[in-house]
Amino acid sequence: MSSPPNSTSVLPVPTPWLHRFALLTAITTFGLIGVGGLVTSHEAGMAVPDWPNTYGYNMFLFPISKWMGGIFYEHSHRLLASLVGLLTTVLAGWLWVRETRSRARWTGLGVMVLVLALMGVRRLPVYIGLASLSPIVIGISLWQIRRQPGTLRWWGIIAFAAVILQGVLGGLRVVLFKDQIGIFHATLAQLFFVLMCAICLFTSGWGQYTTQIPSGVRNLLLVTTLLVLGQLVLGATMRHQHAGLAIPDFPLAYGKLWPSMDAASVSQYNQLRQEVIAANPITRFQIGLQMVHRMIAGLICIAVAFCAWTMRRQLGAGHFLSKLALAWLGMILLQALLGAGTIWSNKAADIATAHVLVGALSLAAGVMTNIIAFRGSVLARAPQIAPITSGERSESFSPQAGAVLSGLK
C-alpha cells in the first residue's frame, strides 16, 4: 500500500497533552450525557420551544434569570453540548494536524472552519444539510481507518462529523416534535462517548497494548458488548416514550412474573396510576419493552460474569484484561441495582440519570476491553511487527508500529 499524498511517512508520537485533551473531551461528554439524562428524567426536553435560539435569544446570551424549571436543564444541556462541540473540533483538528502536512493539512483544517462557519449561519436547511453529510463523512472515515488502521486523524473526523450530527438531531427533536429522533439522539450520545474513550485509549500508552486472547473469548466479549449496546438502545426507547414507568414494581411486574398485557388490563393500569407530571399513557408495547429490558439485563449480568470468569481462568487473575473484566462486572451489577432503584424510587430523576451514566460507562468498558482484545489479532495479521504482549506494555506510541499498521513503511 502506498503512502497517501501529503501525509507523514512515520506517525508522530501522541503527546501527553493530546491525551489529556482527549480525556477532557471524554469527561465533558460524560457530563453532557448526565445533563441530557436529567433533561429526559425531568421531562424538560421541550422546555425551550425554539432552536437554535432560546426563547428568541441567542443561546449564549439567554439571561440567567430566566433559567427556571425545565429550562435550566434543557438550556444547560445546550450550552454544555456547545462546549463538547468546541472541544471535539479542537481535538479533531489536533489529530488531523499531527498526521498530515502541507496541502492535506490545510485543506482539512479549511473544511473544518467552513463547516463551523456554516453552523454559524443558524438556518435549519443548512443544519439538515450538514447533518445529512455526516453519515457519508463517517463512512469515508471508517473506510480510511480500515485502509490505514494505525492513524488517528480519521477517528477525529468521525468525532467531528458525529458531534455535528448529534447537535442537529438534538435541535430537530425540539422543532419537529419527534420522539424517535430523541431515541437516536440518546443512542448516538452513548456511541460518541465510546468513541471519545477509544481516542483516549489510542492516545495513551495503552493504545499500543496488545495481548493474545483466544478467539472464543474475544467473540464472547464482542457478543456481550453488543448485548450491552442493544440494552442501551432499549433503555433510550423506553425513556423517550415519556410515559414514566410502564411497570411500577420490581422484581414482579404488576404483581406477577409476567404482567397481563391485554387491552383491558392496560386500560386498568392507566386508570390506577397517579401521574404527577404529564406522562403519556402506558401502552402494551411499553410494558413488553420493559419486560425485554429486564430479561436482557439478566442475560448481560450472566454474560459479563462469564466473561470475567473465563478471562480469569484463561489469562490469570493478575492479567490486566481479567481485572478490567472484573471491573466491568462490578459496573454491570451496579447498573442492575440502579435499574431496580429507578423503579423502586418511581423513576427519581437522579437515580434514573445515574442509570443512564453507568450504562454509558458499561458500554465504554466493554468496547475498550474489545479493542484491547482484538488489537492483538489485528497486529498478529501484520507480519512486519511483533505485537507488544502482556507485560511489555509500551508507555508511548510506537512510531514503527504505527507506520507499519498504516501501511506507510
Next chain:
Amino acid sequence: MKKTAALFTITSLVAGLQLASAGDISGTITLKGTPPPEKEITQVKEDPNCGKLHTEAVKTRFYVVGPKGELADVFVTLKGISGQSKGAETPPVVLDQKGCEYVPYIFALQTGQKLLVKNSDPVLHNIHPTPAAAGNKEENKAQMPGGPELTFTYPTPEIFLRFKCDVHPWMFSYACVTDHPFGAVTDKDGKYTLKDVKDGKYTLEVYHRKAAPATAPVTKEIEVKGGNLTEDFTLEVK
C-alpha cells in the same frame, strides 16, 4: 295585509315547532367508592417561582368529588355526530395559567372554536399541546408573564387532548374536542347540561380521566322527545 299576517303566523308556528323538537339533556354524575388520596405535587413548592404562589400544598386533580359523591371534571357528550360544529361562531374558551396550574383542568371545545390561553402568572410558561388525532397540530409556544393570549384551534374531534408545560412538568390539562356543540364538563356539583338537542335517539357518552377513560367511556342509549331529559350517571372508582 292578510298575506303578511298569514306568513307571520306560519313562521311563528314553524319556529314553535322547532323549539318543541329540541330539548336539554342534563344530569348529575356521582362517584361510587372511595378514590385514592390525591398526591401532593412536591415540585411546586420546590420551585422557587411557583412555590411562593401557593400557601397550601398543591395536589393532583384526578377525583374532584363533592360531599355526596358529586364528581367534577367529567365530560359528557353525544356519540356519532359530526359536521355540526358551531365552533366558528361560538365565543372562545379560555384556559388560564394561574399559580403554575392550568384552570380549568378539563374543558369542552368544538372543532374550529378558538381556545385562548392566557398567563396570569408572574413566571413564563410554554404551552405544548400534544394531540393524537390526525389533523390536530402539535405546537410548542412560549408565553411570558403578562404576555398576549395565545390562540389554538383544532379541526379534528379528540377526547382528552393534552396541554402541558415543559418548564413546569406537573402542569397539564385536557381539552375534549367535538364536532358539534353537545359537549359539557361537570361542575363541582357534578352537574352538566347539553343544550338544544334535537329530538331523536342518541348514545350519551361519559368520560373521566380515571373512572371512564377515552378507551372505555360509560355509555347510555337515550331518546329526546320534545322536551328536557334528565340522565344521571354513577361512575365507579377503579
